Amino acid sequence: MQRKVLITDCADAPGLITKITRVCFEHGLNITKNSEFVDHAHGRFFMRTELEGSFEEELLLNKLQSVLPEKNHTKLVDAGKKRIVIMVTKEAHCLGDILIKSYSGALNVEIAAVIGNYDTLKPLVEKFDIPFHGISHQELSRSEHEEAMQKAITAYDPDYIVLAKYMRILTPEFVRQYQSKMINIHHSFLPAFVGAAPYKQAWERGVKIIGATAHFVTDSLDEGPIIKQDVIPVDHSFSAEELVRCGRDVEKSVLSKALHLVINEEVIVYGNKTVVF
Amino acid sequence: MQRKVLITDCADAPGLITKITRVCFEHGLNITKNSEFVDHAHGRFFMRTELEGSFEEELLLNKLQSVLPEKNHTKLVDAGKKRIVIMVTKEAHCLGDILIKSYSGALNVEIAAVIGNYDTLKPLVEKFDIPFHGISHQELSRSEHEEAMQKAITAYDPDYIVLAKYMRILTPEFVRQYQSKMINIHHSFLPAFVGAAPYKQAWERGVKIIGATAHFVTDSLDEGPIIKQDVIPVDHSFSAEELVRCGRDVEKSVLSKALHLVINEEVIVYGNKTVVF
Amino acid sequence: MQRKVLITDCADAPGLITKITRVCFEHGLNITKNSEFVDHAHGRFFMRTELEGSFEEELLLNKLQSVLPEKNHTKLVDAGKKRIVIMVTKEAHCLGDILIKSYSGALNVEIAAVIGNYDTLKPLVEKFDIPFHGISHQELSRSEHEEAMQKAITAYDPDYIVLAKYMRILTPEFVRQYQSKMINIHHSFLPAFVGAAPYKQAWERGVKIIGATAHFVTDSLDEGPIIKQDVIPVDHSFSAEELVRCGRDVEKSVLSKALHLVINEEVIVYGNKTVVF
Amino acid sequence: MQRKVLITDCADAPGLITKITRVCFEHGLNITKNSEFVDHAHGRFFMRTELEGSFEEELLLNKLQSVLPEKNHTKLVDAGKKRIVIMVTKEAHCLGDILIKSYSGALNVEIAAVIGNYDTLKPLVEKFDIPFHGISHQELSRSEHEEAMQKAITAYDPDYIVLAKYMRILTPEFVRQYQSKMINIHHSFLPAFVGAAPYKQAWERGVKIIGATAHFVTDSLDEGPIIKQDVIPVDHSFSAEELVRCGRDVEKSVLSKALHLVINEEVIVYGNKTVVF
Structure with missing residues (x-):
């Protein structure tokens, strides 16, 4: 069992939370902590998702790209040392x-x-x-x-x-x-x-x-x-x-x-x- | 356009964020702010979702009941006066x-x-x-x-x-x-x-x-x-x-x-x- | 019984606390609270003295002038409304x-x-x-x-x-x-x-x-x-x-x-x- | 030039500040910082006096005893290491x-x-x-x-x-x-x-x-x-x-x-x- 953090930073759009969390769910990943923030003044969406499970990184990130707005900054990182x-x-x-x-x-x-x-x-x-x-x-x-x-x-x-x-x-x-x-x-x-x-x-x-x-x-x-x-x-x-x-x-x-x-x-x-x- | 707050309080389970936000999305409601917290020690999930749009309350709450664990405390409230x-x-x-x-x-x-x-x-x-x-x-x-x-x-x-x-x-x-x-x-x-x-x-x-x-x-x-x-x-x-x-x-x-x-x-x-x- | 506050603000010099408090004491005034501060960088002495008793203001201030350095800012004020x-x-x-x-x-x-x-x-x-x-x-x-x-x-x-x-x-x-x-x-x-x-x-x-x-x-x-x-x-x-x-x-x-x-x-x-x- | 701290802790009485600071002054000691507090509820006087100069400790403490109320706790201490x-x-x-x-x-x-x-x-x-x-x-x-x-x-x-x-x-x-x-x-x-x-x-x-x-x-x-x-x-x-x-x-x-x-x-x-x- 691995633990990673998914950081999403993109233009705000309807349904983002659903889309992102569904991709994680479908990859068999468990969300242990989730936080999001929308800067309405600048129309920007931020989400930090703590995940645990078995990661197929490339597949996951590709799948996320297909549901996110263009020009997003998405990354999967280690919260470790x-x-x-x-x-x-x-x-x-x-x-x-x-x-x-x-x-x-x-x-x-x-x-x-x-x-x-x-x-x-x-x-x-x-x-x-x-x-x-x-x-x-x-x-x-x-x-x-x-x-x-x-x-x-x-x-x-x-x-x-x-x-x-x-x-x-x-x-x-x-x-x-x-x-x-x-x-x-x-x-x-x-x-x-x-x-x-x-x-x-x-x-x-x-x-x-x-x-x-x-x-x-x-x-x-x-x-x-x-x-x-x-x-x-x-x-x-x-x-x-x-x-x-x-x-x-x-x-x-x-x-x-x-x-x-x-x-x-x-x-x-x-x-x-x-x-x- | 109305604004309401959806409060969810239930046993933790996989996919809750996806399920709840998808119901909101499918009802044409826009999530303007969302916060969630899982008390891992007690296996309990809490979410507060600020929504805007046109509410069909009974329909929405019924739909939510169908995707949430039993014995949940779900309510749709006004953050107004x-x-x-x-x-x-x-x-x-x-x-x-x-x-x-x-x-x-x-x-x-x-x-x-x-x-x-x-x-x-x-x-x-x-x-x-x-x-x-x-x-x-x-x-x-x-x-x-x-x-x-x-x-x-x-x-x-x-x-x-x-x-x-x-x-x-x-x-x-x-x-x-x-x-x-x-x-x-x-x-x-x-x-x-x-x-x-x-x-x-x-x-x-x-x-x-x-x-x-x-x-x-x-x-x-x-x-x-x-x-x-x-x-x-x-x-x-x-x-x-x-x-x-x-x-x-x-x-x-x-x-x-x-x-x-x-x-x-x-x-x-x-x-x-x-x-x- | 009256209560007043004596504020002293003057060049620092040896013996100031003794001299000021002695004048108060000799006028039959009781000091209920006293605070002082010396700004050593600027050689300046500050004191705030809460007094109670029967005040002969002019006499007291004249007597204080005789023991303080020149160009002091001394005043007797009311801490009341x-x-x-x-x-x-x-x-x-x-x-x-x-x-x-x-x-x-x-x-x-x-x-x-x-x-x-x-x-x-x-x-x-x-x-x-x-x-x-x-x-x-x-x-x-x-x-x-x-x-x-x-x-x-x-x-x-x-x-x-x-x-x-x-x-x-x-x-x-x-x-x-x-x-x-x-x-x-x-x-x-x-x-x-x-x-x-x-x-x-x-x-x-x-x-x-x-x-x-x-x-x-x-x-x-x-x-x-x-x-x-x-x-x-x-x-x-x-x-x-x-x-x-x-x-x-x-x-x-x-x-x-x-x-x-x-x-x-x-x-x-x-x-x-x-x-x- | 030495630096020491004089701590006085005794029953409150009229004229204490004058008496204590005069003794220091007469011993050629300069007061660089002085703080006092009277606990009126318990009738107790506290003073902390930072002194610099040349100390004749025994003489100073004896002189202080002669002006302070009985059963006082007076001590001359080092604020050093x-x-x-x-x-x-x-x-x-x-x-x-x-x-x-x-x-x-x-x-x-x-x-x-x-x-x-x-x-x-x-x-x-x-x-x-x-x-x-x-x-x-x-x-x-x-x-x-x-x-x-x-x-x-x-x-x-x-x-x-x-x-x-x-x-x-x-x-x-x-x-x-x-x-x-x-x-x-x-x-x-x-x-x-x-x-x-x-x-x-x-x-x-x-x-x-x-x-x-x-x-x-x-x-x-x-x-x-x-x-x-x-x-x-x-x-x-x-x-x-x-x-x-x-x-x-x-x-x-x-x-x-x-x-x-x-x-x-x-x-x-x-x-x-x-x-x-």
Whole structure:
């Protein structure tokens, strides 16, 4: 008995649920969980179907194509363990949380490697017998540096790349290779602060809430479809440093939760947004 | 064009989604939103289907019976305006919130009447041109009092009865008449406190969180299937009175949200729990 | 026995707490609650002292001046009932919440009047026997309109002006008259959205959190020292309209809490931020 | 220049703030942060004063005794690094979080040792070069087992003992030795569930919120003064296992935050509650 997840993403049309579930039923597959969503404003249909049984993949997908509207995005995926490469700079909180969760089985990932533009986190990574690649940006041009990282990533053929507080800007050329495969975490404030030292700016403004956003990376580093967000309350008595410390707790918690959703194939990207089932 | 909600609640079986949605499709009904849930531990299937089109109710329900397992609970309901009777004692916060939300169209209810065992809230209710029934418990036996209230309720034939801080214990005999139709709000603490003056007890214990739970009333007043819960943080500097004041804000907010869910037919009760779609 | 609140805001210096509390003690005043905060980055000292006893105000303030650094902001204020004027447009949620809380004693305000640039909310306001001034902007220039509103406000001599979803931009000239006396509520998103129809933009971006910020109004409408913020989780299944509906619940809750803090003299403004004791 | 924290806990009396801060001032100590709280219901005064300067401890404390009411609890403590012993069973989440936070400097503790009644977590602990003591309860009587643990604890002379999901009941005799020095984390539900398998019970009841409480251990394991609490929302779609998984995230986050507060000397215990400054 196998388990797979069928993701359907197509133009909305009458009878889609019936047609899709009937194909699964006729293939002897049991639906253990099903979720659907229609974006009426854009006339788009999304469905996530957890199936168990014996899969004849090609036959199933062909049959589905015959009942679905053209130009659909249909895929049959595994909600099992995913292979990830993590990119870091110097901060341990997000990396540490993923290491521990992976070690204890709380996050279903195989950490293939960690790439850092500094060596700061090498000792921590090696405690867990995971390869660490220090690829310093310091003697390299931006394109040479990104090329070196890309080569390292490619060698591990990961399902996802996780930017766990990787603090260098990546070029659109680099990130474009990892469409819907690269996940970033960054701090979020109400209101937002543009430019350097955002925690300092947030502190000067006296914000009462700080948060974090995990998102897929598109052309620019801090935008792209949002996967998960959360906030914590703060007050005037927090120094700028304490804001950073508390912000780290939210960042690691939001990144872990976003990863869990992505790994379980619970996230569908469309336009610049996500459906999270 | 009409809109209705089909609620299915039955033993789990293969092909249910296909069968149900096909019946809807064949009746020319369009599914605008669909949610389902399988409780695998108890082998139970739940589905909520928003439909639009022209309904031949009896025909549709008969057809559904022919494809569903026996002993199913299937119903076709309106997600439109509901008629409620509100029961109160002296506190204005929950009642006031429902009055304003109903007045401004934020909550899709017609408040048929308000029944109070004190007259305290009569002037507030009458500002909104809603009948207020003062039914004092003071000169009546418990059964006489409940009989008087039941008579008043029956005269208005409400869809739901809302206990908006009604502070008298109701007998199992009384509440049993309103199975899954009577909604209560009560404070909730971590840990829970049994007995009199719970806010005082919570304060003595120094709780850091206070909350509220909205639930359907079953035999006993403060139990029954939970619809909605929420909490707010508090600290040592809150007096017992301030805990009460903050607790009121959570209570009114949780009760309103629970009512919104119930009115929209998003809540299915089973066993002592709810599925909230 | 009287109760007052002493607010001290001055350059930090050694011994300030001793000096201030000793003056109070020597005047026979009992300190029932005391909170202080030093902003070390800016070398600034803030203290809020709840006092009870018999006050000789002038004597006390003179004595305090003799022990405090020059250019301090020291004031002795009443934490009792405040007089407010509310400005609205068409939305009832924030106004309704303040009306009910004021009516039931949950918010210690006297609502002197409500000013609307539309008449939509007049019937609601008049239920509570509060004067409503419809001052339409439609046949007036911006400065004529603001002059008319200013005249109406002045006639009531309020302690605070509350913008309870007043949806017209106010000129810097207008708001400058009400420094630290005008409170506004507005929606907040992560990330922030500039321009028209922010809820629509937030929905298109697929935000997972929406919030609200209550703040004092400075030169520009949506900035100024933050008093209170809160958020609620949302997801892809919310339509843009549902985001608005949920956003209203946060807005009214945050505005009420901010008002409560301001009325109790728990908020000190400095720079573009607040200390909230 | 040294930094210390002065904790005062005594009967309330007029002039206490003046008297205490004057003594500090006269000893040439600078107050960098001060917080006080009066529990008017019990007539008790609490103050936490961060001081910097050159300390003559005995002199200072003697001087303070001369101005304070009798039977006060006054102490001068270090808010610096604390030495802890962690007790565990098999679950890695709380332990792992403390290991990473200690390693990266996010939590100011020296983990002297970890004691487990199973060896499950030994490999994880040893990655961080920290001694692990496997003290199995299986061949020992309860008192022999507790004696062995006590001996191990005593050898490390810790400031605090942290029960990071230690799943055996400890006798009142054992915990009594660590009054206000032993910190426990446990799950919390609304409502509370007594007896075995609480997550299962919570799931059967369909709770919409799960939480965690960190507290000092008194005579009984799951009670005692609360330090920190938090919750997360859940719904009907969570299986009992998923409730456990999400509960773990709250547990580890609440325990870390509680530890941070205790280590910084921000928590004062009195009666069965805490003041958390």
